[in-house]
Amino acid sequence: MARRTSATRWLATTIAAWVVGFVIFFPILWMVITSFKTELEAFSTPPSLLFFHWTTENYAAVQERSDYLKHVVNSIVIAGGSTVIAMLIAIPAAWSMAFAPSARTRDVLLWILSTKMMPSVGVLVPIYLIYRDTALLDTRVGLVLILCLGNLPIVVWMLFTYFKEIPKDILEAARMDGATIGRELVYVLTPMAVPGIASTLLLNVILAWNEAFWTLNLSTLEAAPLTVFIASYSSPEGLFWAKLSAASTLAIVPILILGWFSQRQLVRGLTFGAVK
Amino acid sequence: MGSITLEGVCKAFGSHIVIPSADLEIDDGSFVVFVGPSGCGKTTLLRMIAGLEDVSGGRILIDGANVVDVPPAKRGLSMVFQSYALYPHMSVRGNIAFGLKMAGLPRAEIERKVAAAAATLNLTPYLDRKPRELSGGQRQRVSIGRAIVREPKAFLFDEPLSNLDAALRVQMRQEVTRLQRQLATTAIYVTHDQVEAMTMADRIVVLNAGSIEQYGSPLELYERPANLFVAGFIGSPRMNLIGEEVAERYGAATIGVRPEHVRVDRDGEGWPGTVRAAEHLGSDTFFYVDAPGIGSVTARYIGELGIRAGDNVRLQLDAAHIHRFDQEGKALR
Numbered sequence: 001m002a003r004r005t006s007a008t009r010w011l012a013t014t015i016a017a018w019v020v021g022f023v024i025f026f027p028i029l030w031m032v033i034t035s036f037k038t039e040l041e042a043f044s045t046p047p048s049l050l051f052f053h054w055t056t057e058n059y060a061a062v063q064e065r066s067d068y069l070k071h072v073v074n075s076i077v078i079a080g081g082s083t084v085i086a087m088l089i090a091i092p093a094a095w096s097m098a099f100a101p102s103a104r105t106r107d108v109l110l111w112i113l114s115t116k117m118m119p120s121v122g123v124l125v126p127i128y129l130i131y132r133d134t135a136l137l138d139t140r141v142g143l144v145l146i147l148c149l150g151n152l153p154i155v156v157w158m159l160f161t162y163f164k165e166i167p168k169d170i171l172e173a174a175r176m177d178g179a180t181i182g183r184e185l186v187y188v189l190t191p192m193a194v195p196g197i198a199s200t201l202l203l204n205v206i207l208a209w210n211e212a213f214w215t216l217n218l219s220t221l222e223a224a225p226l227t228v229f230i231a232s233y234s235s236p237e238g239l240f241w242a243k244l245s246a247a248s249t250l251a252i253v254p255i256l257i258l259g260w261f262s263q264r265q266l267v268r269g270l271t272f273g274a275v276k
Numbered sequence: 277m278g279s280i281t282l283e284g285v286c287k288a289f290g291s292h293i294v295i296p297s298a299d300l301e302i303d304d305g306s307f308v309v310f311v312g313p314s315g316c317g318k319t320t321l322l323r324m325i326a327g328l329e330d331v332s333g334g335r336i337l338i339d340g341a342n343v344v345d346v347p348p349a350k351r352g353l354s355m356v357f358q359s360y361a362l363y364p365h366m367s368v369r370g371n372i373a374f375g376l377k378m379a380g381l382p383r384a385e386i387e388r389k390v391a392a393a394a395a396t397l398n399l400t401p402y403l404d405r406k407p408r409e410l411s412g413g414q415r416q417r418v419s420i421g422r423a424i425v426r427e428p429k430a431f432l433f434d435e436p437l438s439n440l441d442a443a444l445r446v447q448m449r450q451e452v453t454r455l456q457r458q459l460a461t462t463a464i465y466v467t468h469d470q471v472e473a474m475t476m477a478d479r480i481v482v483l484n485a486g487s488i489e490q491y492g493s494p495l496e497l498y499e500r501p502a503n504l505f506v507a508g509f510i511g512s513p514r515m516n517l518i519g520e521e522v523a524e525r526y527g528a529a530t531i532g533v534r535p536e537h538v539r540v541d542r543d544g545e546g547w548p549g550t551v552r553a554a555e556h557l558g559s560d561t562f563f564y565v566d567a568p569g570i571g572s573v574t575a576r577y578i579g580e581l582g583i584r585a586g587d588n589v590r591l592q593l594d595a596a597h598i599h600r601f602d603q604e605g606k607a608l609r
Contacts, residue, residue, distance in 0.1 A: 169361035172328050177375035177422070178349035187374070191365040 028252075035059070035245035042241035058246035065243075066229055068250055075225035075254070077140050078215070079208035082147035086204060089148075090155040091197065095189075097156075098163035099171065109160065112153045120150070120213050131218055140223045146214045151204050158203070162196025198265050202258070209255045226251035277339050278352075278429035278462035279304040280325060285334035287320055287486075294320050295486040297334065302430075302464065302479075307456050310466045311473040312483035312509070318466045319434055321483070325464065326432050327351050338429060349378075354423035358435040360415045362407040368394070368418050369403040375426045393425040396455070413444045424455070430462035437472065449476060470510055474498070482506050504605035507532045513562060513574045515599070522570050528600035528608055535562065537594040538575035540583065546592035549573065554585050567591055 033049065034042050041052045062068065097105050127146065128137075136142030166189065174188045212227040219228055230251050233244040259266065280302040287295040295317045302308050310318040323329040325336060327348030335342045343351050354375070362371050372393055376386045394400045397417045407415055416436060423431050433452070437445045453476050456463045467473055473480050474494045482489045482497065482505070489509075490502040501507035507515045515532045523531045539546070540563055549567030563575040563583065573591060583589060600608040 167359060167361065169357045169359045170363060172348075173355070173357060173361040173419075173422075174363070174374070175328070175348045176326060176353070176355045177426070178378040179374075180349070183378060188363055192363075 031245045032249050034242055035249045037242050039240060039242045042245070058242045059250070062233075062243055062246045062250065066232065066247075068229070071224060071226045071229040071251075072254065074140060074223055075209055075227075075251075078143045078147060078223070078225050079205050081140070081144040082151065082208045083201060083204045085144065085148045086152050086155045087197070087201060090152060090159050090200075094156050094159035094163055098160055098166075099168075109157070112156055116153045124217060127214075128217065136218075138219045138222050138224075142218060143215055143223055143225070146218065147208045147211055150211070150214065151207055154207070155200055155204055158200045159193075159196060162193060162200070165196075166192050195265065198262075202262050202266055206255055206259065277304050279337075279339055280430060280462065280464070281335075281337040281340075282321075282325075283335040283337065285321070285324060285336060286332050287317070287324060287329070288332045293486065295324075298486075298488055300481065300488065300491065302462060304462055305460045306478045307453070307463045307465065307476060308479050308481060309473040309477035310464065310481045310483055311468065311470055312489075314468055316483040317486040318468075318481075318483045320486075322432055322434055322464060322466045326353055326355050328355075352429040353432055354426050354428040354430075355432040355434065356416075356419050356423050356436045358438055360407070360419045360439075362415060362418055362422075364407055367404050367406055368399060368410070368421075371407065371418055372399075372421045372425050375422060379426070389425050393421045396424070397421050412440055413448065416440065416448065420452070420455070424459065424461075428461065430464060431456070433463065433465040435467055436465075438467070438469070445472075452476065470512065474510070480510075482509060484509075500607070500609075501532075501599060502607050504530060504532070504601050507599055507601070507607075513576070516573050518570050518573075523600075526598060526600055529603045530601040530605070532599040532601065533573075533593045533597065535574045535576035536578075537597040538573055539592040539594065540565070540575045540577055540581065541590045541592070542583065542587075544590050546590040549589055549591055551583060551585050551587045551589055554583060556580060563589070565589060565591060 035058055036054050036056065037048075037052055038055055038057070041048065097109065131137045131142055136145070170188060170192070171184060174184045179187065209225075210227070212231070215225050215227045216231055219225070230244065230247045233240050233247050280300075282298050282300040285295065285298045286293070298321060310321060312318050320329060324331050327343070327346065331344055334344075336344055338351060338353075363374065366374065369390055372390045373386050376389060381389075390403075391400070394403055397420060399414070399417055399421055402410060402414060402418075407418065410418065416439075419436070436452070437448050440448060449472060452465075465472075465476060477494055479491060479493055480497055481491050484505050490497055490506045492500075497506055497510045501510060501515075504517065508517065511534060513535050515534050516538065517530055517532050519530045523529055547567045547569045549565040551563050552566050552572075553564040555562040558580070559578070561577045561579070561581055561583075563577065565573045565575060567573055570591070575591065602608055
């Protein structure tokens with residue numbers, strides 16, 4: 001009897017999990033399907049899920065209208081650059097706050113996080129004016145800078161929580177074993193912190209890749225990443241659902257591949273500490 | 277060589293004084309145990325000797341040299357942590373070799389020393405495993421191996437056995453003692469377990485509220501406690517402490533009698549009382565007796581007396597083994 005109950009429960013849980021998973025995934029699936037429809041079919045009601053005339057014309061059109069590769073390169077430079085710089089600043093910062101906290105560390109951490117509580121649009125005008133006057137508008141440097149600063153609080157916080165998980169005893173053992181600060185960093189702390197650093201890095205790349213507010217407002221052509229490329233299909237000549245979907249699909253492919261290959265790291269990083 | 281001397285060592289966290297002033301002399305090669313209730317400052321004292329905690333005042337001498345401003349790595353001590361504190365990403369071999377590697381020893385010598393340490397601790401088959409693949413006892417062995425391989429002036433143990441189960445603890449207790457005798461290296465061992473203190477130590481330091489209450493051999497502490505705190509802390513079950521009129525009769529503010537020095541009889545002379553509880557262990561019997569004249573008394577009888585809870589008994593205190601204490605709790609001798 002007990003076996004039967006658990007089998008039923010297992011089946012129910014499995015079905016429920018699949019349903020939830022499908023609901024969450026549905027918008028992406030819908031986008032991919034729409035990208036293979038003609039513009040007419042993309043608008044039709046009721047929408048057809050699978051039985052329509054499959055076409056790749058949207059991809060051809062998108063490719064023809066805009067320089068996909070240029071946007072990809074911009075996205076890589078902006079996401080990668082902002083992440084690398086953020087990590088270079090955040091690792092030492094989180095390190096010192098986790099291992100050599102002062103009386104004000106708690107306050108500093110909260111202050112860092114508080115900058116994320118303000119809506120970005122609140123500082124759009126000043127930032128825009130600063131960028132205009134310093135000729136940073138529509139430059140990769142400008143976007144790298146703003147995304148790096150925008151994500152820095154989260155990166156510092158994530159790293160801080162990972163570093164906090166490393167038992168102090170182990171560092172003290174290394175000190176007793178005669179390791180200098182430098183060697184303690186190289187031989188003990190860094191190898192132990194690698195999973196945390198890796199998952200922070202990945203998450204930051206994904207956040208920067210998808211960031212749309214600043215990239216849309218501060219770039220037009222030269223430095224425009226994929227987010228701008230997608231948005232360009234919603235105006236001004238009208239809404240092109242199918243082409244928009246094709247552009248979006250193209251935009252998420254690189255990050256999807258990255259996410260797929262690093263999913264173990266990501267899951268491990270995000271649940272770090274929760275499961276011992 | 278590894279003699280350690282503390283001279284007026286004190287420690288304060290802000291305005292909170294943890295250790296007012298500690299003086300201590302530890303001879304080379306001796307096994308000294310710091311024991312006391314939790315929060316008494318025993319671990320803080322050990323960490324100050326290790327150099328992991330700054331001293332607020334006083335001097336710490338290792339072989340006559342003041343090491344107060346010397347970083348932990350240069351003090352020539354090694355430490356075994358309660359949490360084992362193994363490097364999780366290194367193999368057992370890597371863990372044991374780490375200190376030697378930091379000291380810049382040639383590879384062949386490191387290999388030889390690691391192999392010797394592993395053999396001493398029966399770790400040879402596990403050298404290539406990671407700490408997570410070991411049991412608790414094996415992990416603690418690795419952490420001891422890491423300490424001995426460096427041939428330090430002294431070992432510092434911070435409650436190293438408290439994460440192990442009871443049977444393993446007894447076994448490791450003997451192993452640590454044997455190892456220390458064999459290496460003849462000074463050892464300071466922190467524990468809150470008085471059985472560990474009594475069985476392992478050459479000399480015990482009893483700490484209370486940051487102060488050293490008494491420093492002596494285990495039996496010295498048991499037979500001649502310097503004050504009420506040591507009298508109550510060393511020995512299990514606790515010494516019976518009796519005050520007021522009965523104590524006055526002996527010219528003291530308080531008297532103490534160990535449970536084995538209280539005689540229990542069905543009748544005859546002595547204080548009348550009722551057995552509240554009796555623990556029959558076969559080899560011993562412990563009686564918890566309510567005696568109106570002297571209060572609640574614990575008595576130990578070797579063997580079985582056939583007295584049960586609720587029985588009326590007579591108690592006699594062995595006059596030759598009565599400890600007397602003055603108003604301040606100091607022993608009167």
